[in-house]
Amino acid sequence: AAPIGIGTSPASSWTGRSDSTLSIDGGRETNNSFLVNGIETRNSRFGSAGIRPSADAIEEFSVQRSTFGAEFGRSSAIINTTIRAGTNELHLAVFEFLRNRNFDANTFFANRAGSRKPAFTQNNFGTAVGGPVVAPFYNGKDKTFWFFNYEGFRQRQANTATALYPSPAQMAGNLADDSWGTGIFPLSSALCQANPKSSKCRDVIDPTNGLAFPGNVIPGSRLDPIVQKQLP
Incomplete structure (x- = not known):
């Protein structure tokens, strides 16, 4: 198995960014290629993934290292992601990941100070839908498809400070x-x-x-x- 390390890029110490990066086979984080449908999306300055598709939009992904074809020759490791496409049937997926203070425990310092849990609401939601292209003048079954994906993130959080x-x-x-x-x-x-x-x-x-x-x-x-x- 390929040894893969996940962490914060050393570049964050001078850029102030905290992008998640990969170190594969001991290589530098900036030596990876992040391909989406075969197109390079790597951030040329920071070496991180330039496009991060929603999980519901990913058909498959692969990690290639050391030995691969010449078309992948510029990097020491390739993370290749394929985006889903529509099918002959209409498919719809909807998701919602909810966190709020009713589900979370109070913080240590708020407990010690006798304070109630601070206001907190986090919503991570989205949808993925796809199917054939159908119009009065065209039937795309077995030929032409469409796919749409959206993911949203909303967070409203209050902080408790003690002094x-x-x-x-x-x-x-x-x-x-x-x-x-x-x-x-x-x-x-x-x-x-x-x-x-x-x-x-x-x-x-x-x-x-x-x-x-x-x-x-x-x-x-x-x-x-x-x-x-x-x-x-």
């Missing part, structure tokens, strides 16, 4: 208030004496004299009244 915010007492100057779990304790406090390496232990320094504010409380007279009016 630590200062408590009202902290916004009033008492930075040691820990009612919201955001307190900054002076190094002389009992908590910091028992846990000197705690991330919550730090003296708040007065920039005018280089000394710590007593108890990490900034006097109200030192707070900007304009900023105070903007706080919730």
Whole structure:
């Protein structure tokens, strides 16, 4: 079997793209040919597939490597895809792949914060239909066929973000208030004496004299009244 690796092209590190690519027999991702009905569709800059047909539009595909005819001679590996055609009978296929928050679990961080699942709706849908060309003046049975395929993707998603915010007492100057779990304790406090390496232990320094504010409380007279009016 041909060893095939699927991953992100190294080119994504300098292009900012994250196209899925193939490494076949240890060759470079840019050395592959992606043929659709025999026509080269490879992206000449990034080496990825230029056309990605819907799964319902594919009749068959093959991966050729190392030994193949001269018509495929420019690449080390060939991914050849054949698109479906119509038949003498009318055939229709419709699909819908649905995801939403009613089917999905909540995220770890939203659970920990006690938040509900964020809004999420994803629809991947499409159709494939084909048959003979029939007109008042022409019957294409056994001769001429048509085929149509469409695939759509819609996603509406909200993101849950968690953060630590200062408590009202902290916004009033008492930075040691820990009612919201955001307190900054002076190094002389009992908590910091028992846990000197705690991330919550730090003296708040007065920039005018280089000394710590007593108890990490900034006097109200030192707070900007304009900023105070903007706080919730």
